[in-house]
Amino acid sequence: PNLYGPKSQGILRVLFHEMDKTWTVLPLAAAEDVSAGPVYSVRNMMLEREWARDTTDGIKLTQPQALLREWAVVWARRRERPRGFFTLLPLDQAEQKMADFARSQSRPFALTGAAGAWRCAPMTRYQRTQVYWEGDPTDLANAAGLKPAESGANVQIFSPRDDGVLLHREEIDAVPVVSPLQLSLDLLRDPARGEEAAAHVWDTLLFSPDARPA
DSSP: OOTTSHHHHHHHHHHHHTTTOOBOHHHHHHHHTOOHHHHHHHHHHHHHTTSEEEETTEEEEOOHHHHHHHHHHHHHHHSOOOEEEEOSSOHHHHHHHHHHHHHHHTOOEEEEHHHHHHHHSOOSOOSOEEEEESSOHHHHHHHHTOEEOSSSOSEEEEOOSSGGGGTTOEEETTEEEOOHHHHHHHHTTOTTTHHHHHHHHIIIIISOGGGSOO
16 A cells, blocks of 8 residues: 555545544545545554554544655655746746636646745745646746746746645635645755745644644
8 A cells, every 4th residue: 555646645635634633434535535445544554653543533643744744755756847937027927927827718727836835924035936737838838928948947837746736725816826735745855945935834834833843
């Protein structure tokens, strides 16, 4: 069994979305629309790692920080390679143009990485915008006036690996941003001050300060 396989990741996303909740197997399976088998597997693997506690009311996530750190390593390895583009526009204007086009096409789109973190938990300025887009990157780039860039790209367009990437996204100032969980997965392995930005997201959006990673 793989704790970070497609079905397992969907179950983990449910657990993170309602971290205070205690789950029994069948309701958790129903929440992710999977059979009970994958839920039992995830449950057992988390109990073995001591990342969850089994109670009379069900299973409860107790070490989400440790789980998220390991998950981020796997996520970075499997993440799709982005298409790189360059713009002379201020990045927030380019983001708005992309969001407007995505909305006009009724296609899922959201900021991630440092750009997403700045929208929902401002801390450090960023020099590169990263987005998820369910469509042809060239269409999105053309709509925003972006130019292809082999190097020096300041806009990166990713294709989401699965439906969970854009789950629970939130619109901030008319621009969608991925969930705090997805922000953390994308930031933790980003060499451009990603750890710092992820820690701020953890402190302000995901966990209390005393749960911040060591």
